[in-house]
Amino acid sequence: MCGNACAAGEVCAAGQCNLNCVGGTTKCSNTCVDTKSDPGNCGACGVVCAAGQVCTNGQCAGQCAPGTTKCGNLCVDTQLDPSNCGMCGVACAAGEVCSNGTCGGSCAAGTTKCGNECVDMQTDEANCGMCGNACLPSVACYDGVCQPAGGCDTLNDCGTCQQCAFDGLCSDELATCANNQECVDLFNCLNPASGVCDQACQQQCAQQYPNAIDTYVDILDCIFCQECGSSCGVDPMAFGCPASCDNQNNCQSCFDCSMAMGGICEDDLQICLNNPECTMLSACINMCPAGDVQCQVQCEQTHPFGVADYNAIIICGVCQECPNDCNNGMACP
Numbered sequence: 001m002c003g004n005a006c007a008a009g010e011v012c013a014a015g016q017c018n019l020n021c022v023g024g025t026t027k028c029s030n031t032c033v034d035t036k037s038d039p040g041n042c043g044a045c046g047v048v049c050a051a052g053q054v055c056t057n058g059q060c061a062g063q064c065a066p067g068t069t070k071c072g073n074l075c076v077d078t079q080l081d082p083s084n085c086g087m088c089g090v091a092c093a094a095g096e097v098c099s100n101g102t103c104g105g106s107c108a109a110g111t112t113k114c115g116n117e118c119v120d121m122q123t124d125e126a127n128c129g130m131c132g133n134a135c136l137p138s139v140a141c142y143d144g145v146c147q148p149a150g151g152c153d154t155l156n157d158c159g160t161c162q163q164c165a166f167d168g169l170c171s172d173e174l175a176t177c178a179n180n181q182e183c184v185d186l187f188n189c190l191n192p193a194s195g196v197c198d199q200a201c202q203q204q205c206a207q208q209y210p211n212a213i214d215t216y217v218d219i220l221d222c223i224f225c226q227e228c229g230s231s232c233g234v235d236p237m238a239f240g241c242p243a244s245c246d247n248q249n250n251c252q253s254c255f256d257c258s259m260a261m262g263g264i265c266e267d268d269l270q271i272c273l274n275n276p277e278c279t280m281l282s283a284c285i286n287m288c289p290a291g292d293v294q295c296q297v298q299c300e301q302t303h304p305f306g307v308a309d310y311n312a313i314i315i316c317g318v319c320q321e322c323p324n325d326c327n328n329g330m331a332c333p
Contacts, residue, residue, distance in 0.1 A: 044308040140168030149319035161228035170222035183212035254322035265316035277306030
């Protein structure tokens with residue numbers, strides 16, 4: 001309501017003052033934002049898209065992803081957005097929702113009213129399975145479930161698993177490639193419109209874009225070695241997946257192995273090391289007494305621009321690579 005200011009350190013989330021954001025939004029400074037669509041915090045706090053670009057699915061781009069429309073500098077779903085219902089600038093009246101591009105009092109079949117929006121609770125990461133059930137950053141909502149490490153593989157279809165992983169636990173590798181034009185060019189070269197890139201084509205692409213090979217391989221490793229091996233029928237040894245670090249009966253040893261040179265999580269570690277906020281967040285959390293959640297929360301509030309990259313390390317090292325050695329008693333998405 002007008003004049004109701006939140007206290008220092010609090011943010012306004014869903015109309016209430018809270019220490020943390022809700023509904024799939026992320027705390028950036030003292031504001032809750034949707035890092036999937038906010039051009040001032042695209043993919044992570046502080047990542048500002050260039051003039052003329054939009055933020056779509058957490059990545060800066062020149063145009064919006066399929067299924068969304070550019071309204072101002074935002075990508076929105078005009079079929080569901082109550083502020084841009086049917087077309088940009090058409091706002092629904094108070095109490096109404098936008099369903100199939102039309103303002104009304106109820107939602108169409110297949111969607112559910114959550115607040116003033118109609119959402120598909122099977123795929124909506126802010127309302128996964130039920131209103132208000134938000135998945136953690138880098139975790140996809142499929143079949144109404146926030147899919148944990150390895151969860152996409154249970155969907156038992158290679159294409160579906162890949163899309164689930166790209167939306168979730170492989171989104172950081174995909175975003176790293178998307179922010180590197182040479183990697184984008186390599187990706188497009190290896191995946192032509194014809195759908196066929198034979199060995200000669202692959203060699204030509206590699207020679208043309210040599211500096212992007214490692215970044216592109218990180219995507220393949222995440223998809224086929226970590227998240228979709230079974231669904232896509234991948235033989236880890238034949239594909240060249242890094243050797244597993246799990247089952248050493250020591251969490252720290254397994255974690256260190258996954259982060260070492262050539263380890264499956266090395267790319268996540270490098271992303272963090274290149275982000276001073278992430279390295280400071282890591283140092284801060286390492287100083288917290290064991291089990292002191294409030295201390296960890298304080299570290300995250302002090303270094304908000306490092307949270308996403310730090311979480312990617314934990315998800316890869318603990319949840320994806322060391323489930324047997326590290327998951328006992330440790331929370332994973």
